[in-house]
Amino acid sequence: MNSAQTTDIRFDCTGCGKCCTGHHVPLTLNEARQWTVSGGQVIVLIEAFLANGLGLPAEQREHALRRSWPVPCGSTEAHVAITFAAFNPERCRNLDANDLCTIYESRPLVCRIYPMEINPHIPLRPEAKDCPSEAWQSGPPLIHGQQLVDRRLAELIERSRQADRDDIRGKVAICQALGIDTSALKGNGFTAYLPDTQALAQALQQVGTEGPIAPWTLHVIDPALCEQLQASGAQVYSEAAGHYAFIGF
Numbered sequence: 001m002n003s004a005q006t007t008d009i010r011f012d013c014t015g016c017g018k019c020c021t022g023h024h025v026p027l028t029l030n031e032a033r034q035w036t037v038s039g040g041q042v043i044v045l046i047e048a049f050l051a052n053g054l055g056l057p058a059e060q061r062e063h064a065l066r067r068s069w070p071v072p073c074g075s076t077e078a079h080v081a082i083t084f085a086a087f088n089p090e091r092c093r094n095l096d097a098n099d100l101c102t103i104y105e106s107r108p109l110v111c112r113i114y115p116m117e118i119n120p121h122i123p124l125r126p127e128a129k130d131c132p133s134e135a136w137q138s139g140p141p142l143i144h145g146q147q148l149v150d151r152r153l154a155e156l157i158e159r160s161r162q163a164d165r166d167d168i169r170g171k172v173a174i175c176q177a178l179g180i181d182t183s184a185l186k187g188n189g190f191t192a193y194l195p196d197t198q199a200l201a202q203a204l205q206q207v208g209t210e211g212p213i214a215p216w217t218l219h220v221i222d223p224a225l226c227e228q229l230q231a232s233g234a235q236v237y238s239e240a241a242g243h244y245a246f247i248g249f
């Protein structure tokens, strides 16, 4: 929990369903398998930082290192962090006309954790969440001081963080099998890919965690940052060079 967060927060989900609309839901590898097998589309979001720390705030180093994987990038090494997320630009495909989840018992881990944050460096800010104001005015204490009160929720968050660490090598292999090999710089943006659902489903079933890792490239638009990365030996593109979108901050 971020040290800036000191207030007590209560929470009681109203079941409004707003968090199920317009949010790409991060999935574990197992959840991504289930999602694609049922025909759901997955978006792949990638960011990276250099082994020398470029792109990485010092206080985030431990968390970022544990959920990333080293890949060759020019004459240096980049650490890539990959998110497979349910592609939900509008209503989630599992939300029914009454705003109820049709896979509630087997819904993804992150759906069970919202509105809490997975990243320990991002504090919970009620105003940044989709929940209506009344959700924050009653219910049991969620945060007391800097502590998450609900132990069950804390366990789910830890499971999600652990899955991030356990899955990263497999995600790198799957991305490479699909020709996905370009990352944005952490803190500067993401590269976003929308792989063919059948091809991804097949890769999720068949690709293991063995084998060499092919070279990766960083996509950065800012000329000064581009120069800095190149001076560190990184391979850099400043224009989209493949089937992806660059989402800058």
Ligand code: SF4
Residues within 6 Å of the ligand: 019, 020, 021, 025, 092, 093, 094, 095, 100, 101, 102, 103, 104, 107, 108, 111
């Ligand atoms: S899977 Fe269910 S809980 Fe998760 S976003 Fe979709 S409708 Fe909402």
Ligand code: SF4
Residues within 6 Å of the ligand: 012, 013, 014, 015, 016, 017, 018, 019, 020, 114, 115, 130, 131, 132, 135
């Ligand atoms: S937006 Fe908040 S209050 Fe509404 S269903 Fe999601 S978690 Fe519950």
